[in-house]
Amino acid sequence: MTTPPPPVLERMYEVMRTVTVADERARAEARAGRMPAAFYPVRGLEGVCAALGAVLTPDDQLVSTYRNLGDTVAKGVPLRAIIAELHGRVAGTSKGKAGTMHMHHDPSGLMATTGIVGSGLPIAAGLALAVRLDAGADVPGRAVAVTFGDGATSIGAYHEAMNLAALWRLPLVFVCQNNGWAEHTPLTAYAPDGDLAARAAAYSMTAVAVDGFDPIETWRVLGEAVQRARDGEGPTFVECRTYRLVGHTSSADYSYMPKSELEAALARDPAPTFRSWLVESGQLTESRLDEIDKAVDAAVDDAFEFAQAAPWPEPSAIYDDVFADRAWVEGR
């Protein structure tokens, strides 16, 4: 089986470790009242996010969801800007006025994240249409990816976008981050057949399911999907099967999650599991991984310290960016 080259493995591990540590820290800061924000934990998705980040170039574009810490870190958005946005500070990705659910970072190709389940998919289809039109008669050469939870596969926007992408052969990768839960309702309770990839295949597109707790296999499958998009072979649906390792929001309620399921999933916690594999398979040394851990922990500490010391927006900024021109808006 193909394995990513060592620099890619290092980057994937760095992303997974960053997401694990920053997610934990964000929840702690929210609980402590230092970060007055709703925060949607990404624990469980680390391997999927890292694999997607590793197969996309900065020219490829990404649309994500409110549960976006993993996607934004993996796409290369600077950690300080992400954490500053979580704190509503002007140094944030959106100058502090958007918050946890709404990340945009044009230089990294992070085009939007949405707080509305499923709504990113039609927008990603439009981005992919732009890529196709830009290419003219050539192959697209670039890809667009959209991430969404399993819960999004129930909503109309998902089905409209899947159909449009297949109809127009758009260079788009649908990355379903199946964490087993639509908020507090398990997949088995809202889908007659839990095989989401099988359902997606009915849209006349390539549809694959992959173990999202296996970052290498996920990297391989997503890499093929992205290449297919770049080559003009149309969209792919990739169902990455994972499990949500904490509750729906930062004020975690686990009461509805079967204990045995959660324990089994925690035993496969992506970052530490990947770390053990990297050492055991001889890909990276323990000492190199220790260095990465140290650097990541320092970067996360730095990002939170930076964010909490950063200035808030000026009061007059409330009227900025409603329209291009704020004259009519001001004071209204």
Add this chain to the structure above:
Amino acid sequence: MTATEMTTAAAMNSALDEALAADAKVLLLGEDIADPSGGVFKVTKGLSTRHGTDRVRDTPIAEQSILGAAIGAALGGYRPVAEVMFFDFVTVAMDQLVNHAAKFRYLSGGQHPVPITVRTVVGNSRFGAQHSQSLEAWFMHTPGIKVAFPSTPSDAKGLLASCVFDDDPCLFVEHVALHYSQKEPVPDGDHRVPLGQAVVRRPGDDVTVVSYGAQMPGVLAAADTLAAEGISVEVIDLRTLVPLDFPAVLASVARTRRAVVVHGATRFAGPGAEIAATITEELFEDLAHPVVRLGARYVPTPFLASGLEPLPVSSDVVAAVRRLAAS
């Protein structure tokens, strides 16, 4: 500048044709818009033949993906013009328009403006209650989206061109009754009417009538009737509701001291409420009479054949103005 006699539908067609020719990033999306259909009201007729079906694209009957794809294409550098066949159908894509198009500039700290235009059509009661709603007040109430509602062929061309080349999302509202009802000389070539500028359609001294869109012909007819009685009506056509040209409205009412607002949207919590409140806030001391609002009754649109009329008609305007002129 030369001009050609055109209907509103032809004027909009010419605006779109010229925009497609002038800017390779202009893109049209919608149901049935490509030839041979050319749109159910024929507004886009000939455009796919001239500019290709890549740029004038038929879509599935799927408004969320039409507007979502327009937003995404805008983020990708295009200037999409999406057609939503009837205003009522915007309801199934409200999420894309309200939660995404209207907010992305703000939520991205200015990184991602959404220069889309959504063309949509108010039907009449021949189609019943789900094809005849005038929902512009919803969008006036949504920060981040501009709203235009032209009443003449020239304005339809000029406002549509302005919307297409504006860097903010624009909702461009048409009315089926106006598509083919009037012809006038429309400027050839690049003709723009700036968003946010009302126009005095008819100068007058006694009462100001503020209106827009499909109510304008009835308002102007009422002004003729009233002129014959010696009442001089100043008629203001707002043309755009966001940004709304309050200085033009207030300047007129400061002079006439009397105002009637007329629209096809529901009177209760309609655009007239905002306009009347602003006039009252700014000119309370000068007003000879409280501002009068005429709008659709608070009912779903009754079917045309029932004979029930929910909208203000020309004689309602005449009666309201007479009452004010006597005050």
